Amino acid sequence: MSLLSTVTSGVIKRPHYILVHGMPGIGKTVFASKAPSPIFLCAEKGTHHINVDRLELTSFDQFLTAVSELRNTENKYKTVVIDTVDHLEPLIFAEVCKEKDKKSIEDIGFAKGYIYALEYWNKLIAGLEALREEKDLNVILLAHTEVKAHNDPQLPEPFDRYIVKLHHKAANLLIDRVECVLFANYFAHLEEKNGKARAYSDGTRLMFTEHRPAWQAKNRFELPFKLPLDWEDFDNACRVQKSQSPETVKAKIDELIKEVKDATLKEKIIAKLKEAGDNAKVLVAIENRLKTIVAV
16 A cells, blocks of 8 residues: 555644643643543642542552553543653652663752653653543643743843743653643733833633743644633634634634623724634634723
């Protein structure tokens, strides 16, 4: 058979494969709990306040076993959630130390311990990706975030940015493999009063889908720049170009505009709507921004 005879074309529908990072308490776990029929593989006790199915695991081998059982048995689950990868990382370090007969990952010379750890990450990734391909499960990796200085070769000075709270080799591996990296944070803005700029937030929680100097993010679906921190909004945004016509989105926007009380703001939204025309991506961005405004 000719290799060219196996060429395929068109969009291939696949389960989600994402990494969500943000500060503790932002709502990452609640977000993942709204995915279809999830099971949480927990390296920390972060799901006790939510009614979800969970396995609280204390070793890396248990994680591999859980993934293997999900793969090889009939079960009800449609989503697997790792909560969180930064709490899983010490379990991987423990395996490396056991294998190399060391007390600490730092005791392995020339920082090779972190390279050895990638072998364990790859075992887990292979299992998770098999679940996605063979069992049609969504894969969600949750992570905490931290702020670190970043040196950009394009800029003269380093600057702080939010990054996934993992050793950089592991973080780069996971970021490369997933289809979306979503940065969860509170909506914040600056206001100037009496000559001083102050930061304010109304508590609105958002997901940022595109890379910026201030944070790590990416997506392969032309998602709006920001979305409400809500599974349904994320899932709908991923599907919009395949399943929602511009007319459908405009109809939703028309209903949301009715709930906007500020006349000036309403005029601006209508003007943006006219500019958008039939651009599905822009229309979804307007819809999601409206949802945030109406919810406040």
